[in-house]
Amino acid sequence: MKNKRALLVHPEISRTKYNFAGIIDNEPLELEYIYAMLKDMGWEPYIWDGQVEKQPFRSRLAELSPAVVYICGRTRQEGFMKEYAKAAKESGAETMIGGLHAQRCYSRFFTDYIDVVFTGFDVAPIRDHLRGDPSESISSMCWKKDGKWTVNKAVPAEINDLPRPDRNYFYQHSDRYRYLELLPAAHVRTSYCCPYKCSFCLRNILNCGRYSVRDIADVVDEIQGIECENIYIIDDDFLFGEERLREFIRLIRSKNIRKRFVCYGRADFIAAHPDLMQELKSIGFYYILVGLEAADERYLESYNKRSDMEANVKAVSVLNEAGINIMGMFIVDLDFTGKDFRRIWRWVKRYGLKHAAVSIFTPEMNSTAIRSCRDRLITRDPAHWDYLHVVARPEKLSVRGYYFYYHILLIRLFLRAWRQGIYDFIDYGFFIKSFINNMFRFGG
Numbered sequence: 001m002k003n004k005r006a007l008l009v010h011p012e013i014s015r016t017k018y019n020f021a022g023i024i025d026n027e028p029l030e031l032e033y034i035y036a037m038l039k040d041m042g043w044e045p046y047i048w049d050g051q052v053e054k055q056p057f058r059s060r061l062a063e064l065s066p067a068v069v070y071i072c073g074r075t076r077q078e079g080f081m082k083e084y085a086k087a088a089k090e091s092g093a094e095t096m097i098g099g100l101h102a103q104r105c106y107s108r109f110f111t112d113y114i115d116v117v118f119t120g121f122d123v124a125p126i127r128d129h130l131r132g133d134p135s136e137s138i139s140s141m142c143w144k145k146d147g148k149w150t151v152n153k154a155v156p157a158e159i160n161d162l163p164r165p166d167r168n169y170f171y172q173h174s175d176r177y178r179y180l181e182l183l184p185a186a187h188v189r190t191s192y193c194c195p196y197k198c199s200f201c202l203r204n205i206l207n208c209g210r211y212s213v214r215d216i217a218d219v220v221d222e223i224q225g226i227e228c229e230n231i232y233i234i235d236d237d238f239l240f241g242e243e244r245l246r247e248f249i250r251l252i253r254s255k256n257i258r259k260r261f262v263c264y265g266r267a268d269f270i271a272a273h274p275d276l277m278q279e280l281k282s283i284g285f286y287y288i289l290v291g292l293e294a295a296d297e298r299y300l301e302s303y304n305k306r307s308d309m310e311a312n313v314k315a316v317s318v319l320n321e322a323g324i325n326i327m328g329m330f331i332v333d334l335d336f337t338g339k340d341f342r343r344i345w346r347w348v349k350r351y352g353l354k355h356a357a358v359s360i361f362t363p364e365m366n367s368t369a370i371r372s373c374r375d376r377l378i379t380r381d382p383a384h385w386d387y388l389h390v391v392a393r394p395e396k397l398s399v400r401g402y403y404f405y406y407h408i409l410l411i412r413l414f415l416r417a418w419r420q421g422i423y424d425f426i427d428y429g430f431f432i433k434s435f436i437n438n439m440f441r442f443g444g
């Protein structure tokens with residue numbers, strides 16, 4: 001190795017203005033775990049996060065001339081990940097890829113300018129590789145043997161083995177990392193994977209499909225030490241296991257921790273535990289993000305949601321009553337007609353859902369869903385896997401017609417939000433103008 005410098009990279013989400021930057025910008029927690037581990041190993045790590053950096057990547061690369069460049073990202077960032085890996089390789093660094101997209105689609109990174117691909121959440125394989133363990137012995141890693149890619153078996157990560165993240169980078173950019181009006185918002189992870197198996201969702205197949213949870217006392221201990229009053233618990237489903245949650249509440253109270261929390265939870269759990277929601281409110285829960293998914297029972301069944309519309313309705317009223325903001329997340333399916341888009345709008349109004357987000361049904365790469373609509377794909381550009389683009393031809397509408405109804409729904413939801421005085425930090429004019437433009441020349 002030419003030195004012990006490692007540059008850890010999270011590319012920007014998109015290079016267009018229409019990307020919700022400045023509304024939700026996520027702390028690069030995954031890199032902060034690796035940073036902590038590398039520091040412990042005597043390396044000199046650096047983070048470069050394209051969401052917040054002012055210095056261009058190539059300039060930072062030239063300045064540091066690191067021995068190793070590790071790049072992570074999601075499907076939509078694949079192009080940027082490859083671009084940066086290429087530049088890093090040209091600079092003479094060893095190039096490593098990891099993150100969510102690489103877990104499932106590692107072979108998309110099998111190129112001459114990438115040296116190693118990590119396919120799990122565990123950071124230990126990176127350590128083992130850097131200290132020179134034989135590649136054959138390192139799980140969850142793809143590497144080149146005599147110039148040919150070799151795929152070592154992926155194994156689930158044991159979340160309790162993770163080091164504490166080094167949050168110095170987050171603190172330096174605390175004017176940027178946010179969840180809506182919660183600025184700054186620090187990320188905390190307490191589990192990997194999800195115990196449910198909704199058919200459209202990639203989350204439950206990550207970590208080799210194994211749900212792994214952290215000791216809750218350790219989680220509270222970590223939260224207590226974070227110098228940030230907003231904590232975004234980024235588990236795929238934090239509201240799981242009543243006993244664990246009650247212990248969480250007890251510990252937060254006994255340590256007198258006063259923060260605001262954001263988490264994901266399921267409608268059926270919320271509907272079945274109204275008293276617990278009141279308790280969560282009392283310790284500072286501010287937003288709960290709920291995959292309501294649909295305004296029609298048929299879709300919940302076809303998605304294997306294992307919940308129903310009654311639970312959706314009740315979840316909204318339980319959280320409204322508790323005084324916790326519910327962010328209801330919907331999927332607009334590819335078999336939608338104009339009526340289905342309108343049904344979501346009517347449901348939102350009827351049940352008093354203040355915050356709503358809408359994603360276009362996007363079959364994940366390397367999943368059963370994409371295999372079943374392979375002949376309908378209209379793009380192969382990974383940048384379009386952002387849930388804002390139609391990637392497969394809709395069944396009952398033209399692509400243009402589909403975007404038209406989708407953007408009408410977004411305009412209605414945004415105007416409603418504006419009238420209600422929420423998200424007062426965003427540039428409503430810009431987004432509404434973008435939606436109107438996109439209605440006629442579709443494409444985000």
Ligand code: SF4
Nearest residue numbers: 194196198201204236
């Ligand atoms: S409950 Fe949520 S995270 Fe879990 S599989 Fe379903 S959609 Fe995915």
